[in-house]
Each structure stands twice: as C-alpha cells, then as structure tokens.
Amino acid sequence: MSAALAAGRRFLPRGYADFARQLLIWFGFVFAYQGARGLADRNPSKAFLDGWRILDFEQRVTNHVFELTLQQFAVSSSVLSKLVAWTYWNSEFTVVGLALLWVYLRRHESFSRFRNAIIGANLVGLIGYIVLPTAPPRMFPSIGFIDHHSNGVVQLAANPYAAMPSLHAADALIVGLVLSALVRRRLWKVVWLVWPFWVCFAVMATGNHFWLDVLAGVALGSVAMFVVYRLPVRRLIAKRL
Numbered sequence: 166m167s168a169a170l171a172a173g174r175r176f177l178p179r180g181y182a183d184f185a186r187q188l189l190i191w192f193g194f195v196f197a198y199q200g201a202r203g204l205a206d207r208n209p210s211k212a213f214l215d216g217w218r219i220l221d222f223e224q225r226v227t228n229h230v231f232e233l234t235l236q237q238f239a240v241s242s243s244v245l246s247k248l249v250a251w252t253y254w255n256s257e258f259t260v261v262g263l264a265l266l267w268v269y270l271r272r273h274e275s276f277s278r279f280r281n282a283i284i285g286a287n288l289v290g291l292i293g294y295i296v297l298p299t300a301p302p303r304m305f306p307s308i309g310f311i312d313h314h315s316n317g318v319v320q321l322a323a324n325p326y327a328a329m330p331s332l333h334a335a336d337a338l339i340v341g342l343v344l345s346a347l348v349r350r351r352l353w354k355v356v357w358l359v360w361p362f363w364v365c366f367a368v369m370a371t372g373n374h375f376w377l378d379v380l381a382g383v384a385l386g387s388v389a390m391f392v393v394y395r396l397p398v399r400r401l402i403a404k405r406l
Contacts, residue, residue: 178273187269187280191262194287209300212326216300219329219375220308231376232302232369233309239370240311252367257333264340272347278393282339286389290332290382298326303372310372331374334382337364339390 177184224230239249261283269276303312304325338361345357365383368374374382 178269184269187265190280190284191265194284195258197291198287209298209326212298212300213304215297216302216305216328216375219299219377220302220305223375223377230308232372232374235366235370236302236310236372245370249367249370252364253333253371253373256337256364256367261336261340264344268343268347275343275347279339279343282343282386282389282393283336285393286335286339286385287332289385289389290330290335293330293381294327297329299329299378300326301328301373301378302369302375312372328374329378329381330385331365331368331378331382332385333368333374334361334365334379335386335389337361338383338386342390 220230238245240246265276265280265283268279302308302310304310306312341357341360344360345354348354348357361383365379369376369379
C-alpha cells in the first residue's frame with residue numbers, strides 16, 4: 166500500500182483523488198455522448214432530410230460531391246483504406262484520451278485549459294446532434310457511397326446520425342494545436358500540426374462526414390480554443406509589451 170501511495174505521489178501531479186476526478190469527467194462525457202446518440206436516433210427521417218439538404222447545398226456551391234471522390238481515392242488502396250478507417254475509429258476517444266492523459270502527466274500546467282477546450286467543444290457538438298441530427302454520406306448509397314460500418318460492435322458504438330458538426334474535426338484541431346505547442350521535438354510538432362488535416366481527410370474518405378460537417382467542426386474547435394485560451398494569450402502579450 167505504501168509503495169502504491171509513493172508511486173501516486175511520484176507520477177500523478179495531484180495524487181490519486183484528482184486523477185480519479187479527471188477520469189470521472191472523461192467517462193461522464195462518454196456516457197453523455199451515448200445519451201445524445203439515443204436522442205438523435207429517434208428521428209431518422211429528419212436526419213436523412215438534413216443529409217439531403219447538405220448534399221443539395223454542397224452540389225449547388227461546388228457542382229461536385231468531393232466526399233465521394235475522396236472515398237473512391239481511399240478505397241483504391243488497401244493500405245490507405247485501412248489507415249483512414251483506423252484514423253476514424255481512433256482519432257476521437259482513443260487519441261483524445263491518450264492526449265489528455267499525456268498532458269495531465271507531463272504538462273500538467275496546461276491540462277485544465279486543454280480539457281476545458283475539448284469538453285466545451287464536445288458539449289456544444291452534442292447539442293448539435295440532438296437539434297440537427299444528420300445522416301452521414303455513407304448512408305446515401307444511391308449516390309455511390311460505400312458503407313463500411315457492417316460490424317455489429319461498430320454499429321453499437323457509433324452514432325449513426327452524428328454528422329453535423331464533426332467532433333472528429335473539432336477535437337483533431339484542438340489536439341493538434343495544443344500538442345504541437347507542448348511537445349519539444351520538431352518532428353512531433355510537425356506531426357501534430359498535420360494531424361487535423363489528416364483527420365479531416367479520413368472522416369470524409371470513410372464517408373462519415375460531409376465537408377460542411379468538417380467546416381462546422383473546425384469552426385467549433387476554433388471558437389472553443391478562443392474562449393478558453395484568449396485570457397492566457399492576452400496576459401502573455403501584455404507581459405511581452
């Protein structure tokens with residue numbers, strides 16, 4: 166017992182109690198996500214109507230379905246197809262969770278703002294899923310999209326009508342910008358700066374988001390970061406002046 170307490174004091178910045186509190190916050194969001202999924206699932210007709218509206222808007226603006234082109238490009242290579250699928254399923258909870266854990270343990274002074282930006286963006290996104298349930302591109306096979314969500318476990322875990330806004334894009338933006346600022350090696354800074362672009366490509370190439378969903382997600386992530394980080398940035402500028 167004493168060895169466990171000593172390890173907690175050594176590796177956990179604020180001890181076991183604070184670490185447990187952060188875990189409760191994170192898993193509380195996971196349950197909230199599933200709750201929002203259940204509410205969004207109740208109105209599939211509205212979700213498909215909203216999906217058609219986005220398709221109609223995109224075609225009127227660009228005269229092209231870019232998401233279909235990206236998916237066709239991705240499935241042309243088995244390696245690329247597996248990479249974008251892995252990215253879609255892991256960029257949200259897995260990568261975000263590990264990023265939060267790393268910042269908590271290694272850059273603890275930056276953790277609270279990072280956590281608040283993630284949670285703030287996701288809470289607004291969950292409200293969007295309830296108010297504006299939207300079917301993703303993969304649910305429109307008549308246009309040519311392919312639905313790779315055939316696994317029963319995958320279907321159980323996924324939110325079928327959570328396309329608008331793209332929380333994958335919002336979280337990737339926040340994670341990418343924050344970690345690129347916190348890591349020390351130049352290579353990793355570049356990797357994390359590229360991360361949001363790769364995730365945005367992956368979610369469209371897998372047929373899970375329209376580019377309008379991605380744009381809304383990027384806007385959401387940007388607003389969340391502005392709200393959370395604007396005061397520290399102002400203080401930093403004031404000190405330098």
